[in-house]
Amino acid sequence: MVIEMVNPYDVAVHQFDEAAERLGLSQAMRAILRKPKRELIVNFPVRMDNGDVEMFTGYRVQHNINRGPAKGGIRYSPAVSLDEVRALAMWMTWKCAVVDIPFGGAKGGVICDPHLMSSAELERMTRRYTTEISLLIGPDSDIPAPDMNTNPQIMGWIMDTYSMHRGYSVPAVTTGKPLAIGGSEGRLEATARGVQVVTREAIRDKGWQPENCSVVVQGFGNVGGIAARLLHEMGCKVVGISDISGGLYNPNGIDVPAAMRHSRRNGSLKGYAEADAVSNTELLELPCDILIPAALENQLTERNAPRIKARLIVEAANGPTTNEADAILNDMGVTLIPDILANAGGVTVSYFEWVQDLQRFFWAEDEINNRLEMIMKRSYKAVKTKADEQEVNMRMGAYLLAVARVAEATEIRGVYP
Ligand code: NAD
Numbered sequence: 001m002v003i004e005m006v007n008p009y010d011v012a013v014h015q016f017d018e019a020a021e022r023l024g025l026s027q028a029m030r031a032i033l034r035k036p037k038r039e040l041i042v043n044f045p046v047r048m049d050n051g052d053v054e055m056f057t058g059y060r061v062q063h064n065i066n067r068g069p070a071k072g073g074i075r076y077s078p079a080v081s082l083d084e085v086r087a088l089a090m091w092m093t094w095k096c097a098v099v100d101i102p103f104g105g106a107k108g109g110v111i112c113d114p115h116l117m118s119s120a121e122l123e124r125m126t127r128r129y130t131t132e133i134s135l136l137i138g139p140d141s142d143i144p145a146p147d148m149n150t151n152p153q154i155m156g157w158i159m160d161t162y163s164m165h166r167g168y169s170v171p172a173v174t175t176g177k178p179l180a181i182g183g184s185e186g187r188l189e190a191t192a193r194g195v196q197v198v199t200r201e202a203i204r205d206k207g208w209q210p211e212n213c214s215v216v217v218q219g220f221g222n223v224g225g226i227a228a229r230l231l232h233e234m235g236c237k238v239v240g241i242s243d244i245s246g247g248l249y250n251p252n253g254i255d256v257p258a259a260m261r262h263s264r265r266n267g268s269l270k271g272y273a274e275a276d277a278v279s280n281t282e283l284l285e286l287p288c289d290i291l292i293p294a295a296l297e298n299q300l301t302e303r304n305a306p307r308i309k310a311r312l313i314v315e316a317a318n319g320p321t322t323n324e325a326d327a328i329l330n331d332m333g334v335t336l337i338p339d340i341l342a343n344a345g346g347v348t349v350s351y352f353e354w355v356q357d358l359q360r361f362f363w364a365e366d367e368i369n370n371r372l373e374m375i376m377k378r379s380y381k382a383v384k385t386k387a388d389e390q391e392v393n394m395r396m397g398a399y400l401l402a403v404a405r406v407a408e409a410t411e412i413r414g415v416y417p
Helices: 008-023 027-034 082-098 119-133 152-166 187-205 222-233 256-266 280-284 323-331 345-359 365-390 394-413
Strands: 038-047 053-064 070-077 104-111 142-146 214-218 237-243 246-249 276-278 290-293 312-314 335-337
Touching (some): 008 027, 008 082, 008 394, 027 394, 038 082, 038 119, 053 119, 082 365, 082 394, 142 345, 187 222, 187 312, 187 365, 214 222, 222 237, 222 256, 222 290, 237 256, 246 280, 323 335, 335 394, 345 365
Parallel strands (some): 214 237, 214 290, 312 335
Antiparallel strands (some): 038 053
């Protein structure tokens, strides 16, 4: 219900406007950067297993490509909308700029419920959607990656479909692929690893010790599940976790690897016995030092923000905090590491994967993890320094860095013709 009330694109534009104002960008530059460059809507038929033909709607939006090819994930969900994809595309532009990798921002999505589809239906839908958006995607133009409900197998189908149309293999058209077809070591864990690095840096800045920190993570998928595991391994006490089936709380700490095994075996966290069941609403308000929303948008709102106990929030999901909640949490003195920094580890290793595919030269996992750590630490420091210098919070610090970089590239390239 909350999700429908807040339009993520309004949230994204508001965040941009505030940064643009502070940076003193010209009205022309603001007008250029406020709007996505390209938006493609595709309606296409898919034959279902029972022989029926169903129509699906999908999107691919490129927000800005002045710093490099468009980059961004593909999401499968019943809640996908053009405005959601626009917001996610804009956030990708800023994210690539925060970590200073040479990509612009894009995003895609299909309105569907993948949990109600067979693997064969999902494959046919993916291949047809790929064909429909191949007007835009390509290794030099726009490179998709996984997002909610999409995974390495789906990236493999996209890569194969694109390659079939070309007549030769084009591994660099997607990232987040399986290793066997040009994926990168470390990509699966990359987003969560980035979350771990920035969380560790923030813990250090606060003078805390990981062993004394309790953590709540919302979402137990690629990002949330692995982030919970890495923070558990770092010595933090993970007291709350959740997935779409609900939340779990144990003030003495949850054995995250055991919860992961349960989730893999049963398809969800539901029924895990070593913790108390809580609702997803209650989960966000649990007593803890660090809260990591890692599921979807609009989870922290003006309604629950005043009841948040965490002193540090790390936005592993994209857009989990509404503008109203952002202001409330800021006034409460909560430190918030914004999505465009916190979850940038994924696109950073996607960049490594793309470079490896183009060069046909692959790196070892420790090399990838070291480079990722270096970029995340450097970006965290740059954002923190900017925020401290300008006496603003970390979100504004990240936006000031990112928007200035994109505006500079846009200014230098000029207005064509
Ligand atoms: P995923 O599909 O692997 O996992 C999503 C998790 O959220 C699942 O555990 C699901 O059960 C849970 N969930 C879904 N709806 C929920 C609800 N209403 N309440 C509570 N939990 C719910 O997706 P992911 O790739 O982990 O992505 C999660 C977030 O991270 C998204 O916002 C995505 O845009 C962002 N992100 C992902 C990547 C990446 O590399 N995968 C990179 C950057 C950002």
